[in-house]
Amino acid sequence: MVSAGELMNKDFLKVEKTDTIANVIGKLIQKDVRTAVVFWNKEYYGIIDRDLLVQSKITKAQEVGDFVMSPPVVRESEDMLKCAELMYGSYPCVLIVKRGNEVIGIVSAKDIIKLITNIPELRKMRADDVMTSNLIVLAYNARLGDAINIMHEKKFERVPIVDKNGHLEGIFTLTDAIYKNLTNPLEKEKGSSKSGRNSVFTRSYNPKRMFVLDAPIGDAASPIMVTANSYDKLGKIVEDMFNFKISDVVIAKDNKPVGIITTRDLLRAFAFLKEPEFWKLHFLGLNRLKPMQAQFVREAVAEHYEKIKRAYFKEMPRYFLTEIKLHDEPDKPNKRIKYSVHIRLAMPSEVFSTENANFDLGTAVSWALKDMERMLGRFKEKRRDRWTTDRGGRRAVFGQFEADAEKADKRGVRAKPQLIKR
Numbered sequence: 127m128v129s130a131g132e133l134m135n136k137d138f139l140k141v142e143k144t145d146t147i148a149n150v151i152g153k154l155i156q157k158d159v160r161t162a163v164v165f166w167n168k169e170y171y172g173i174i175d176r177d178l179l180v181q182s183k184i185t186k187a188q189e190v191g192d193f194v195m196s197p198p199v200v201r202e203s204e205d206m207l208k209c210a211e212l213m214y215g216s217y218p219c220v221l222i223v224k225r226g227n228e229v230i231g232i233v234s235a236k237d238i239i240k241l242i243t244n245i246p247e248l249r250k251m252r253a254d255d256v257m258t259s260n261l262i263v264l265a266y267n268a269r270l271g272d273a274i275n276i277m278h279e280k281k282f283e284r285v286p287i288v289d290k291n292g293h294l295e296g297i298f299t300l301t302d303a304i305y306k307n308l309t310n311p312l313e314k315e316k317g318s319s320k321s322g323r324n325s326v327f328t329r330s331y332n333p334k335r336m337f338v339l340d341a342p343i344g345d346a347a348s349p350i351m352v353t354a355n356s357y358d359k360l361g362k363i364v365e366d367m368f369n370f371k372i373s374d375v376v377i378a379k380d381n382k383p384v385g386i387i388t389t390r391d392l393l394r395a396f397a398f399l400k401e402p403e404f405w406k407l408h409f410l411g412l413n414r415l416k417p418m419q420a421q422f423v424r425e426a427v428a429e430h431y432e433k434i435k436r437a438y439f440k441e442m443p444r445y446f447l448t449e450i451k452l453h454d455e456p457d458k459p460n461k462r463i464k465y466s467v468h469i470r471l472a473m474p475s476e477v478f479s480t481e482n483a484n485f486d487l488g489t490a491v492s493w494a495l496k497d498m499e500r501m502l503g504r505f506k507e508k509r510r511d512r513w514t515t516d517r518g519g520r521r522a523v524f525g526q527f528e529a530d531a532e533k534a535d536k537r538g539v540r541a542k543p544q545l546i547k548r
Contacts, residue, residue, distance in 0.1 A: 130202050133237040136231045139162040140163055142190070143164055143189065144166075169227075171191070173232075176301070202224075207397070207399065214393040242364045248396065250361070256394070261383055261386055265344075286383045298343050299374075352370050352372070356379070409423065409447075422488065423491055427448050430495045444472040447468075449468040449469075452466075467483070467493075478502065480497040
């Protein structure tokens with residue numbers, strides 16, 4: 127299964143706790159990101175979210191530390207299902223990835239959502255299986271300030287804009303409030319002018335724009351790039367989201383909004399997905415093999431994995447990793463290729479690892495798998511002899527007890543066996 131270390135973005139924006147809000151907003155706009163990681167004296171302090179700033183009453187002189195949030199922190203080995211679950215239950219949808227005490231990356235919602243197209247269970251779902259149907263819409267002439275207050279109260283980040291007939295006109299997000307009102311230059315009225323090289327506005331130079339929060343929400347909204355039907359497949363919808371660089375898709379019928387699929391809707395579908403068994407198997411280095419060789423490795427490992435699981439374990443393995451390395455480049459003439467096969471099996475309480483090499487790929491894979499079976503057999507016997515009970519009747523195999531029968535003690539009272547370490 128894909129881990130947080132594989133999903134994370136290492137090139138994240140860093141700011142200091144003492145930076146001003148105006149300075150941070152400029153950096154967020156320049157880098158075109160929503161989240162910045164905050165540090166204080168070179169130590170991780172939290173994150174600051176762009177949309178939270180829009181909803182807050184702030185002054186440009188305030189510092190970042192006044193608006194810091196603490197999202198969940200994960201290790202780079204955390205699997206994607208756990209990441210989706212943590213992200214769905216937090217705001218904003220960001221995870222911090224640490225190695226020791228060092229922040230090495232962040233995982234955003236889009237890093238997880240892009241995997242939906244590779245998962246059959248999610249790719250084949252219909253839009254109406256995951257969409258938010260109790261939709262709130264606003265009229266084009268609604269006041270921008272009122273819209274932001276409603277969005278903050280209802281805790282959603284986007285709202286469709288409709289005309290008087292209920293037809294889609296656009297969609298407003300908190301991002302629009304930033305980019306339409308902070309990055310666009312002020313326009314001059316016809317006939318106005320500036321006087322002086324470094325002068326401020328004069329009597330003849332008046333901004334054409336009205337007070338920002340009194341403007342109609344429709345003027346700040348973005349056009350609808352793409353819509354979907356309720357029966358469209360989730361795989362196609364996610365592809366459209368990435369192609370058009372949007373974070374939500376309106377579900378429409380006769381050009382009227384009936385629902386919306388947001389980032390959080392997709393995370394919910396991901397978080398409550400039942401984990402398929404084949405996700406336990408991982409392969410590295412197969413891209414350097416020929417297609418027939420790669421297929422052979424997959425089939426051989428899958429067969430032995432099922433055998434090992436039935437024979438040795440009652441608890442579910444976390445992952446079974448097979449890595450293939452080539453010691454000589456195949457494009458060099460007159461060079462024999464030596465294959466190194468490294469197998470790693472991780473259980474909740476133990477990790478097993480073995481490695482074999484041979485000039486024949488099949489032999490190397492077979493030897494490595496047999497070594498793994500022998501290692502597990504020895505481990506099982508060792509654990510079987512290591513634990514017993516004071517009155518007999520129970521043994522511990524891989525940390526789990528199998529009760530044969532509970533025997534009565536000398537007084538005829540049924541006694542519960544106690545675990546004793548030899």
